[in-house]
Amino acid sequence: MLEKILMVDDESNVLTAYEHLMHKDFKIDTAVGGAAALRTLEANGPYAVVVSDMRMPEMDGVQFLTRVKQLSPDTVRIMLTGYADIQSAMGAVNEGSIFRFLTKPCEKETLGKTLTAGLVQYRLVHAEKELLENTLQGSIQVLTEVLGMVNPVAFGRALRVRRYMHYLTTRLSLASPWRFEVAAMMSQLGCVTLHPETLEAVAAGRTLSPGEQARFDAHPAVARDLLSKIPRLEPIAWMIAHQNDPTPDAGTATDSQTADIQLGAQLLRATLVFEDLRVKGLSRNEAVERMVQEHKNFDPRIFQALLELDLTSEKIQAVVLNCAIEDLIPSGMVLEKEVRTKAGLLLVAKGQEVTEALILRLKSFQEYGAIARGFTLAVSSSGSHAKAATA
Numbered sequence: 123m124l125e126k127i128l129m130v131d132d133e134s135n136v137l138t139a140y141e142h143l144m145h146k147d148f149k150i151d152t153a154v155g156g157a158a159a160l161r162t163l164e165a166n167g168p169y170a171v172v173v174s175d176m177r178m179p180e181m182d183g184v185q186f187l188t189r190v191k192q193l194s195p196d197t198v199r200i201m202l203t204g205y206a207d208i209q210s211a212m213g214a215v216n217e218g219s220i221f222r223f224l225t226k227p228c229e230k231e232t233l234g235k236t237l238t239a240g241l242v243q244y245r246l247v248h249a250e251k252e253l254l255e256n257t258l259q260g261s262i263q264v265l266t267e268v269l270g271m272v273n274p275v276a277f278g279r280a281l282r283v284r285r286y287m288h289y290l291t292t293r294l295s296l297a298s299p300w301r302f303e304v305a306a307m308m309s310q311l312g313c314v315t316l317h318p319e320t321l322e323a324v325a326a327g328r329t330l331s332p333g334e335q336a337r338f339d340a341h342p343a344v345a346r347d348l349l350s351k352i353p354r355l356e357p358i359a360w361m362i363a364h365q366n367d368p369t370p371d372a373g374t375a376t377d378s379q380t381a382d383i384q385l386g387a388q389l390l391r392a393t394l395v396f397e398d399l400r401v402k403g404l405s406r407n408e409a410v411e412r413m414v415q416e417h418k419n420f421d422p423r424i425f426q427a428l429l430e431l432d433l434t435s436e437k438i439q440a441v442v443l444n445c446a447i448e449d450l451i452p453s454g455m456v457l458e459k460e461v462r463t464k465a466g467l468l469l470v471a472k473g474q475e476v477t478e479a480l481i482l483r484l485k486s487f488q489e490y491g492a493i494a495r496g497f498t499l500a501v502s503s504s505g506s507h508a509k510a511a512t513a
């Protein structure tokens with residue numbers, strides 16, 4: 123399928139001419155004026171390339187292409203201008219991040235080569251972004267799985283905090299909520315340095331010794347140091363590093379970055395405080411009441427959202443069955459109950475997804491006789507793995 127190109131001008135006859143010249147080689151849409159083009163972009167986008175005339179009433183080419191940049195950052199932006207507009211167009215290139223600008227009238231061959239170059243640029247940007255996102259997603263998945271196997275207590279806590287975070291970001295209608303959920307899931311990564319007994323004490327709500335408390339308080343900085351080495355995770359690493367700070371300072375970040383990461387740190391702190399209070403036996407309402415009294419700097423919307431928190435509605439319908447290790451399939455299975463060794467050591471937290479690595483770990487402990495042969499897990503009733511497991 124050809125990537126779409128949007129051509130914008132305030133004269134419909136000019137657009138008709140361009141469409142007639144280019145329709146055999148490119149998929150062309152047209153719009154008369156900037157306002158109409160923005161509606162077209164919203165309704166039919168994304169577009170690989172947008173070509174706009176410079177001089178248009180109400181909204182000129184620079185204003186329009188700047189708006190396109192905000193709405194669709196990956197779209198390649200090209201400007202058409204009359205000779206007299208060249209100086210003003212050149213001065214506006216940075217503002218709209220314009221890829222090329224062409225003089226009017228523009229010959230078919232020149233326009234065709236420029237559109238082709240724009241499509242190539244779009245493919246390069248899109249491919250790089252996809253590669254980065256896949257790499258980032260893979261890195262997070264690996265870290266999550268390692269945390270689950272190395273430190274199941276911390277993993278279980280992170281799972282609960284992520285559920286709270288998902289609820290909050292949904293209720294507050296936050297943009298790009300994945301960043302905050304990743305921060306929640308990775309918030310306990312630094313706990314890999316802690317002794318299991320320390321984490322068991324935290325999970326049980328017991329008071330730590332001064333030395334244990336100092337080591338536990340240092341785990342956000344450990345996670346920050348690990349995550350900051352992964353490109354694009356620096357803001358998330360900052361949120362995690364400041365998860366216990368009442369009023370984190372974003373330092374040299376820009377205004378938009380400051381608001382974003384400070385909100386992320388506050389949300390993370392709120393979900394962790396809520397989790398700790400719930401662990402200590404407080405009801406949902408009691409936990410929120412305590413938070414209102416002790417954390418007056420929190421956004422009031424957080425308190426209201428937590429008061430309405432109902433995680434029971436988010437549970438996935440599943441068929442619960444007893445399943446031996448040999449029956450495990452790394453295809454959507456989720457453990458319904460925690461797995462402990464015969465000596466009582468927590469091996470896998472409840473809620474962890476079954477993966478190849480987890481199966482190997484369980485088989486290894488089974489070979490040494492540390493765990494029984496069967497345990498309970500949840501399998502999605504709609505998945506093919508449910509049929510395999512019950513066959």
